Amino acid sequence: MATVQRLTTEQGLQAELALLASVCEGRQEDGVLLWQPVDQALVMPRRMERLPDFAQGAAAVDALGWPVLLRETGGEPVPQSPATVNVALVYAAPRIEGDLNRLERAYLRLCQPLCHALECLGGKATLGEVAGAFCDGRYNVNLDGRKWVGTAQRWRQSRHHGGPVVLVHGAMLMHDQRAAMVAAVNRFNQACGLPQRCNADSHVALDQRFPGQYVLDDVQAWIARELTDIRGLHQRVP
Numbered sequence: 001m002a003t004v005q006r007l008t009t010e011q012g013l014q015a016e017l018a019l020l021a022s023v024c025e026g027r028q029e030d031g032v033l034l035w036q037p038v039d040q041a042l043v044m045p046r047r048m049e050r051l052p053d054f055a056q057g058a059a060a061v062d063a064l065g066w067p068v069l070l071r072e073t074g075g076e077p078v079p080q081s082p083a084t085v086n087v088a089l090v091y092a093a094p095r096i097e098g099d100l101n102r103l104e105r106a107y108l109r110l111c112q113p114l115c116h117a118l119e120c121l122g123g124k125a126t127l128g129e130v131a132g133a134f135c136d137g138r139y140n141v142n143l144d145g146r147k148w149v150g151t152a153q154r155w156r157q158s159r160h161h162g163g164p165v166v167l168v169h170g171a172m173l174m175h176d177q178r179a180a181m182v183a184a185v186n187r188f189n190q191a192c193g194l195p196q197r198c199n200a201d202s203h204v205a206l207d208q209r210f211p212g213q214y215v216l217d218d219v220q221a222w223i224a225r226e227l228t229d230i231r232g233l234h235q236r237v238p
Helices: 009-024 046-050 054-062 102-121 178-191 216-234
Strands: 005-007 030-037 041-045 068-071 078-080 084-092 125-127 141-143 146-158 163-173
Touching: 005 009, 009 030, 009 041, 009 068, 009 084, 009 146, 009 163, 030 216, 041 046, 041 178, 046 054, 046 068, 054 068, 054 178, 078 084, 078 178, 084 102, 084 216, 102 125, 102 141, 102 146, 102 163, 102 216
Parallel strands: 005 030, 041 068
Antiparallel strands: 030 084, 041 078, 084 163, 125 141, 141 146, 146 163
8 A cells, every 4th residue: 555654734845855855965766755734734835925915814824724834836825634645756857858848747747647547446537727726737637627636846956966856746635625725725815915716616536536445556656657767768878
């Protein structure tokens, strides 16, 4: 069975950065981290701290039981709670691939295993934006037309590898806490004077569609195949 670490949200974010540093420094070749929060928080890019009404927004969602935490990747506010399982994939970009489309390749190396896992259950998996979803993006992993996984990535230059290393992150909604999550995001946006409003029906939890099904073993197995392919590319001389 896939190993999922149970961590506070802050510990999980730090564990992801530690994995990124370990690969950058050459202490390990690559890695995958699965973790599930034991608490809940509204996690957002550090740049949002510069919003004029950030403190007001943070106080508003803290009152709802969603303290704000800042992350190093981009995007928009994302709720984290025990309803979520996070996956982080970290690897050095193979030199033979060059820089062209490297962002897209990194997303696909995480998103395709997630899509395969859904398809093995019988779901219709797609990538793309979903109107009304929080932290919407082109590389959402969608189940039957609704957002299941949000994704983000962070790149860092590595002297050890002589090039960039990427952390690709996905947040999988496993259990239905959509209403409370959307309420937190909308309350923050409202308090900060931001126009975006999200809808619970734009999201789907895995157990709504496949109650009692366990998907993480398949996710881990498909990602392992991606890492095997990446390691093979590192053996080829550009």
